[in-house]
Structures are given as structure tokens and as C-alpha cells.
Amino acid sequence: MNIKNIMSISQARKEIFSIMKQVQQPGQHFMLTEKGRPKMVVLSASDFESLVETVDVLRAFPDLEDDISEAEGEYRKGNYATLDKILAEEGYVKVTGGRKKHGLRGHSAKKS
Numbered sequence: 001m002n003i004k005n006i007m008s009i010s011q012a013r014k015e016i017f018s019i020m021k022q023v024q025q026p027g028q029h030f031m032l033t034e035k036g037r038p039k040m041v042v043l044s045a046s047d048f049e050s051l052v053e054t055v056d057v058l059r060a061f062p063d064l065e066d067d068i069s070e071a072e073g074e075y076r077k078g079n080y081a082t083l084d085k086i087l088a089e090e091g092y093v094k095v096t097g098g099r100k101k102h103g104l105r106g107h108s109a110k111k112s
Contacts, residue, residue: 005030009039023047 005022009032012019019042022028029043043051058064074080087093 003029003031003041007032009034012042 005028007015007030012030012032019030023030023042023044029041029047031038032040032042061067081089084093
């Protein structure tokens, strides 16, 4: 763990308002220690929310890292769909005679 702002809980108590201002800057956080051992981390509320959201996503999609690696490999091999192809498959673009016609398909049209 690469934390550059480390201080004792006693020192942090004296500097709490300064710490509060500093953690509002992107990437700033503090490791607080007791008897030289890490006890807690202080970070901004927005950084905390972002961290919790990231953990939630990772829990919801446990294979996400593998899926991303697989997708990157397929991309490097040239195995991917273009936006035009996806839009055409979904009915948002109609290609006739080599010309594209953009638009939304009607609600009654069903894709088979």
C-alpha cells in the first residue's frame, strides 16, 4: 500500500480540520496509526462512495476482470462489431443500395 500521509491518531486529532481540507483534493488520504500500527484511513466522502461503488461492481460481476481480458484479446485479433453493424442489427440503421438511412424503427416492428 502506497500511502504518503501517515500520522498518529493523536496528531490527527490536533490537525483534523487541516486533514479534512486536504482529503478533498483528488487522491489525498491519510493512514492513522496507534502505537505505530495502522488503525484507520481518512478519505473524502466522494472517494469513499467511489470505492464502495467499485467494490459493489466487483462483487456483482466476479468474472469482470476475466471478461475484460477476453474482450481485449478479441479486439486485438480484430474480432469485434462496428457501431454501424450493431445499429443495423438493432434496426436503427437501414443499409440499402450502399446508402445508410438512419432512424428508429416503429414500435410495431418486431425483430425476428
